Amino acid sequence: MKINTKRLLPFGAVLLVLAIAGLLADKAWSEKQQQLDLITDFYRDHLARPDSRLASQLPPGTFYSRELEALVDANSQLCYSLSRGDDVCGYGADADVFLQTQEASPTLDFDRSSFKVSRVGENIVEATFNVYPDMGTAYDRQIRYVLVEEDEGWRVDDMLFSDGRSMRQEIQQENDAILSRARDLGDTAGWVFNYLGNEEMLDRAVRFIAFPVQVCDQYGACAAMKRDDPRLLQALDALADSKPDIGNLPKPGDVQASDGKVVAVSALDFTFQNRAWWVNRIDLRRLPASPLAPRHE
Incomplete structure (x- = not known):
């Protein structure tokens, strides 16, 4: 049987295009899932800890982007070296910035928090949860995470809060205030x-x-x-x-x-x-x- 190569070539090209499209789709799905997993895994770990962590206490290179981590580190160094009075110093030193509360339910865990995560924009992930499940919707929280891809994977480049505040802006304002008072x-x-x-x-x-x-x-x-x-x-x-x-x-x-x-x-x-x-x-x-x-x- 004689094979018509003229017909096979276009057909092969179509298959190649479809294969590339499939790979790109898989890659896009994988990246989106990695973004969701980054935030979900973080909260699963955070809510399993008996004590809240300060923003400066996260392991280096695991959660923040390089720029945001440098800003958090600068805040810690300024507090250590220049904030010499009795004022509370350090971003989130008087509250849990990841839960947006000074006090959470003593029985709060990942499952009871009704944690949900979704993508709400290009490289933006929204986390919703409740820090006092028995007290109703007044304790609902909503935080958006702006992500950036680095060599190590997706990392948090900023946190956007429901009242319009930004983690980057707040840290920079505190750093400026420390320097101004000094x-x-x-x-x-x-x-x-x-x-x-x-x-x-x-x-x-x-x-x-x-x-x-x-x-x-x-x-x-x-x-x-x-x-x-x-x-x-x-x-x-x-x-x-x-x-x-x-x-x-x-x-x-x-x-x-x-x-x-x-x-x-x-x-x-x-x-x-x-x-x-x-x-x-x-x-x-x-x-x-x-x-x-x-x-x-």
């Missing part, structure tokens, strides 16, 4: 002298000291001291006993921050360095408190 001498001095006014909080004033710190006693003897030097606490005690006049503290915005700038407030010299104001000199000869006076060394 540049404000009035804020820094306020925390320091607040702690100096309470004997039980003297150790907290140490958060604002750059070590080694120069300390001069009432007789003019000066020494560079490390954090664990017992003489440092004695100097802070003397400051506290002097009852410095906090009425002379700089007000917010009074002093323009610039690298290396030194400002004396009472017996303390504050120097702006490493993006914040730090105490780098304690001079007990300046007691009682003196007005704000710029100094240059």
Whole structure:
């Protein structure tokens, strides 16, 4: 039987096109399923944990995109290095950002949460669930995840909340606020002298000291001291006993921050360095408190 090759060639081409189309369809379906699985698997694990996790506590490279992970890491570093007062610092430090609540049902688990996930846009996955199933729809939650494909697979590039907020925007705003407060001498001095006014909080004033710190006693003897030097606490005690006049503290915005700038407030010299104001000199000869006076060394 003679085979008509002229007819087979077009037929083969059709089969090839159909095969390619099928492979592309399978790939598209697989990618969509991977997106859904990323969010579903995350919540299955998250809701199985007895304690909530902070946004900064997820294993590196497993959930966030590289850009979002860098932003979360920057937030953690800023809180560690520059947020020195008693304010809560860290994105989601006072709530579970993945559940959008400060408190969830003690019996909440993946099944009871009525968790559902769906694709609602190009590379956008929506998760819905309830954090207090016994309390009705008031505790329904809806979070959208913007995904990006990286070498390791699909990763979360942003979280969009039902009230219009964005994880990226909130973290950036908090980072900017931390840097802004660290540049404000009035804020820094306020925390320091607040702690100096309470004997039980003297150790907290140490958060604002750059070590080694120069300390001069009432007789003019000066020494560079490390954090664990017992003489440092004695100097802070003397400051506290002097009852410095906090009425002379700089007000917010009074002093323009610039690298290396030194400002004396009472017996303390504050120097702006490493993006914040730090105490780098304690001079007990300046007691009682003196007005704000710029100094240059």
